[in-house]
Amino acid sequence: MHINWTTTVQFPEYPNSQHQDALRLRIAEATDDDLLVAYLHWIEGRVALDFIVAASDLAAKTQSEQHHLETLIAPLGTPFTLNYNQAHGALRLVLNRTSTTASNAVQQAQRVWRKLREQTSRDLTNRYRDAADPALSDLESIGTLKEQVAKAELDVRKALAKHRNEMHSLSLLEQEMELFLASDDSVALEDIHGMTPTAFERIIAALARRDGHHIIRDSGGARDLGADVIVLTPDRLRVVFQCKHRQAGLGKVGSPDVQTLNGTARPEHKADIVVAVTNGTFTKPATDFARAHDIHLLDQARLKRWATWGEPLLSVLDIAWAGPHSATAS
Template sequence: MHLNWKTSVSVPEYADTEMNAALQRKIRSASDDDLLASLLHFAEGRVALSRYRGFDGLLSELRREEVDAGKLESDDDSPLCFEYRRANHRLLQSLRGEATRIETAVNQIGGVWHSLREASTGNLSRRYQQPDAGGEFELDAISSLERDLTPARNRLTAVLIRHREEVHTLALKDAEFRAFAATPDSISLEQFDRMTPLGFEQAVAELAQRDGYTLAQRNGGARDLGADVIATAPDGRKIVFQCKHRQPGGRPLGSPVIQTLNGTARPVHKADVVIAVTNASFTGPAHDLAAKQDIHLLFGPRLRKWATWGVPLLTVLGIETDIAQEAA
């Protein structure tokens, strides 16, 4: 054994003489192989621990971002509340998915480190004497994981930047909608509640005009055959509205309203788009029947988007693309 006695490291002196003697015997019996093997094993442990701390630090960062993302809330009064919720949900799902992958890596590296600890109780010299080429060591399992640490950090940064840009874009749109709500062209749901049934029909007609539709009928009557407002879109499509006004807190509209509208809107009025609109709501059976008969229900948040925030009617109904394609 060869020691560099110029080293600043000194052999510790224990209080127990037997302990000192045992240590001296170990040192005297140590070979160059023993010393190098001990150094190699210690270095492996430090490398494994360093990688563990890197991944564990990233996991902690992901968990903090995940907690913060879970606290994000959307303004229910915003016309883009659902878009905000979707953006926040996408962020949360991305963070959770990445955290799951990194947690797996942390557990694997932790397993490697514990395996190295167990190996320290064996013959270290024999461990590093490799008569058989191609032997594998615990650190081999870390190599492939380590290559993903930087990309994982980059993915986290990209996810946060994408969410920030998405929310920023939504905020700009939100500001535009709120500016429109301050104009005379905007009608709030509260204003609808204060209207008479006739006033409600006329308000719907005015909103159709606001969208650039040509009115053929502004309100219904005793013989309207289920059509209160009839308008023609710029592309020539005929839109038929059945308007049902309710006092605040009134009962939801049931399927008979949809049945009546379905029996006349297309057969009698030759409607291309059929809409039942109310300041109240619709029952479950009314929703089911409307879906089967391709009748659009306009109320609540959808009515607010159109009337209050100025979103075009066909965009609110999700059929703007369909109409554009048919017109082409």
């Protein structure tokens, strides 16, 4: 038996001297194979336990991030509500997936550890001579689990970094929005609700001017043929508005008004873009008719995006242009 007695490893001390004597006797009787087997078995157990700790730490960290994420409430009714929800949703997806991966890995590693522990009281010599021992294959699965957990941990780090950057960007945009809302360029929906129909038409023209469009007509009249406001975009595209004001923002615009606009906007006013705008809402028949005839509806919600938040008109209408006189609306 060969032992490096200068080793820094401390042998265990037992209160009962008989235990110490028994341990020393077993060590003295142990062969090189016995010690090698014991060492390999200890190493295997250490690998399994260390991995259990690492996977458990990842599971705990992920759970903590999940709890933190649930405290982040997306602001409601702002231009950035959707952006916040999308960013939170993307991070939540990664955290949920990682939590499942880490928890499953802990359970599988614990099963391996239990099998190794069961082997401790047996003769382990033949186990290491037999490459087909199932306990060995179980331990090899720890390697696969390590790869899965390492990838999951990397995914979480990337997702957290991306989420952090998105929150920072949204914070800067909110600061810009606060400045805009405090400026004269922002028109509150509440102020629009209190306007007269003529003032409503003129504020629509003013908003178009704010976007950089050239105003051809800023209000309608008895002979306007359904066109209250007419503007030209910087690309020389003609936009025809029919404006329907609803007191206090209550009330809906029906299909007959949209049908009238459809009958004159293009034939009479040569419109490239036809828009029916209201500070109220549209009925379902009006919406269906507008969709079928390529008429854009600007209701209360979209009007707020344009008037109050300053989002450009064409962006609010989800219009993508391939070129002059070739509009497609999504």
